Every structure is written in C-alpha cells, then in structure tokens.
Amino acid sequence: MNIPLFDAHCDTALCIFQQGKPLRENDLHTDLMRRRAFSPCAQFFALFSDAGECDPEKNFRSELKNIKAEAAKNPDLVSLCKNSGEAKEAFKAGKTAAFLSVEGAEQLGCSVEGLEWAYAEGVRAVNLTWNYANSLSGSNADRPEEGLTEKGRAFVRRCRELGVLPDMSHISEKAFWDVYESGGVMFASHSNSKSVYCHRRNLTDEQFAAIIETGGVAGLNLYAEFLGENAACDTVIAHAERFLSLGGEKAVAIGADLDGCDALPEGISGIQDMEKLYEAFLRKNYSESLLRDIFFNNLFNLIERTFD
Numbered sequence: 001m002n003i004p005l006f007d008a009h010c011d012t013a014l015c016i017f018q019q020g021k022p023l024r025e026n027d028l029h030t031d032l033m034r035r036r037a038f039s040p041c042a043q044f045f046a047l048f049s050d051a052g053e054c055d056p057e058k059n060f061r062s063e064l065k066n067i068k069a070e071a072a073k074n075p076d077l078v079s080l081c082k083n084s085g086e087a088k089e090a091f092k093a094g095k096t097a098a099f100l101s102v103e104g105a106e107q108l109g110c111s112v113e114g115l116e117w118a119y120a121e122g123v124r125a126v127n128l129t130w131n132y133a134n135s136l137s138g139s140n141a142d143r144p145e146e147g148l149t150e151k152g153r154a155f156v157r158r159c160r161e162l163g164v165l166p167d168m169s170h171i172s173e174k175a176f177w178d179v180y181e182s183g184g185v186m187f188a189s190h191s192n193s194k195s196v197y198c199h200r201r202n203l204t205d206e207q208f209a210a211i212i213e214t215g216g217v218a219g220l221n222l223y224a225e226f227l228g229e230n231a232a233c234d235t236v237i238a239h240a241e242r243f244l245s246l247g248g249e250k251a252v253a254i255g256a257d258l259d260g261c262d263a264l265p266e267g268i269s270g271i272q273d274m275e276k277l278y279e280a281f282l283r284k285n286y287s288e289s290l291l292r293d294i295f296f297n298n299l300f301n302l303i304e305r306t307f308d
Contacts, residue, residue, distance in 0.1 A: 003278050004296035005038035005271075008189040008219035008253055009101070009169070011260030013045045013067045023070035024077065029258035030271040032077040032096060037272065040091035042081075042300065044125060044189065046260070048103040051132055057114070060107035064100070064121060071098060082122050083307040084300065099303070101167065101189065104130035105155065112158045124307055125165040125189065128152060128175070138172035140200045147174035153182065160184045163307050169201070169219075169255070176207055185306065186216040190223075190255030193242040197228035208243055212251045215305070217298050218243065219255020224263040232266040233280035240281075240294065249290060253299040 015021065015028050025033045035041045045067055049059035071080045079090035080098050087097035100123045108114030108126070115126065128148075129139035136155050138146030148156065156179055159166045168176050168188040180186055188211060194202035203211075203218060211218050220239055224231040227239065243252045258264075258271060267276055274295075281291050 001275065001278075003038055003275055004040050004292055005035075005254065005274060006040075006042040006296045006299045007258070008044050008217070008255035008299055009046055009221075009260070010043060010256065010258040011046055011048055011103075012258065013063055014048045015259045016070060017063045017066045022073075023067070024074050028270070029264075032074055034270065034272045035096045036077070036094075037275070039094070040097070040296065042087055042097040042099065042296075044099045044101045046101045046103040047107065047123070048130070048260075049107060051104060051106040051130070051134075056104065056106040057109055060102070067100070080122060082124065084304040085308065087300070087303070099124050101125035101127070103127045103170070104132070104134075105136055106130075106132070106134055110135045110151065110155070112155060115155060115158055115164065116162070119162045119164055123164065124303070125167050125187065126159065127167040127170050127189070128155065129170050129172075131170065133172075137175040139170050140172050141170070144172045144200070145174065146172060148178040153178070156182055165302075165306055168207075173204070173207070180210050180214070184214065185302065186211045186214045187302065188216075188218040188255075190219045190221040190257045192221050192226050192239040196239045196242050197226065199226050201226050205246060208246055208248060208251070212246065212248055215302070217251050217253040217302050218248075219253045219299070222256040222258070222264050222268060223261035224265055225261070227265060230266070231263075233268070233277050236265055236277060237281060237284060250293065250298055250301075252294045254295055
C-alpha cells in the first residue's frame, strides 16, 4: 500500500544529538531508512532543548549543526527544504523532505534577531513556548493565565512577515487567542482534542474551529499521555473524529511527537507502524482521499501557502 506521510513534529533531532546516533538507521522511533516505506514523505524536525537544564541558545546551534551534518551524510535519503518547491524535488528523487522547526523560543533568545537568524538557517516553524513561560508568552504548563507580551506580539508579527509558522502547541490558551486576533493562519503541530481527553496540551473545540477558520491545521499527537486511558489506534481515531465532526476535513494532520514521548498507543512503536494507524482508519470506512488529506495533503497545502 502506498501511504504518504507528512508529520508536523518529531524530536529525533534532539535524540540523535544527545545520544550520538545516526539519522540514517537507529533504534529510535524514526530514522531515514524506515521512512522509505512512505511516499511522498516529509517531516518537521523540531530543534529542542530544555531551558531548565541547559543553555538553550548554545544547545540549539549545536543541534542545528548536527542535523545539517546528518542530512549531508545522507543525500540519497533526505533533503533539507525551505519551501514546497524544494520538497517536491525531494519527492521526485524518492527522498524525505525535511523541514526544521524550533520548540521553545528560548532557543532563539526570544528575540526577533534570533528568529531572523534561524529563518536564514532554514527554520520554518516556531513554538513560542514549551513547558515554561518566557518573555513572549505564558505556556499551558507555566503561567497559563498569561497571554502574549508586547515582545511576543512583535515576535509573531515578524514570523508572519518572514513566512514562519507560529506553532500553538504548548502555548497558553489566552496567548492562542492573542495570536488569533493578530491575524494569520493558526497552526498546532502536535495537539489533540480536549473534548475527547481533557488535558492541558489538547485543543478546545473553539480553538480547533479557529484553526479551521484561518486555513490552518492541527497534528494528531500519538503521545499516550495526551490521548487518554489505554490508548490505542482507535483512541487516536476518536480525536480525529472529534475534529472531523467540527468540519476539520482540511485541518487535521499528523503530529506524532515521535522520539518526544515515553509511551505510544498500543500497537505502535515507531514510524514503521504508521501504516497500522492508516489501516485502522480504513477499517472504519474512512475514504483513502480523506486519509491522504490527513496523512499528507492538509499539511503540505499549508506549507505551500505559507512558505512560497
């Protein structure tokens, strides 16, 4: 079965950097060799460092250097891309199209200058926060009552001007609405439905409706902690069904959080098992055209509109 896949979020870049493992083939949740089963295949590789444990700006630059070096070692399997045109060229060559994102603007010094430097280096999406509030915004784990600061508003404006997606996963709900009111597409790379499972990391129906309204997408997160009790493929589908019931056929994507989570749904141990999730949808009589939108087209259409 030819399954396309465009995943909005993984933490593999951090894992290979910290553990000294190759991107080509490893024992993590995902690697380049296993990605060959999906066509076309694209991935946002998140650059992340825990600001409570290290110098995030220094770590970001080292991690960025490492993922670029790994891509350079594997020109037969991956191309680092900055827009959809470059991604299409990668697909024609049978490669993974790799896009870069930043999870936590602390890594950019929470500054417009840091954002501009990262953009020049190829970064195309930025989570304003991770699990810590910062000088831009509150997060949904730390000072969730706080929205965007004036500095945060300026940061978001510059994201829009450059063509960088401000990522709403991890941000406080108040800040989500501040970004919405500022205009532009709403993007949540790896967040599920709060109506299905009430967790701070998940999206309310109203937030997802705003994502639909602005032409954005939300990526289904496979982290079991955000899915619910006894998570399995059917649990993931329940989150998708809630989003689809709100009119989200063009707004649901995949944001699996591979290599960023301790527990995946039953039956899924890595990217090689995404076919099982696809087949679980088919067994529930979802059409292949809808599944291709969820697994690939919705996110790819967003980057075509944003980066080109």
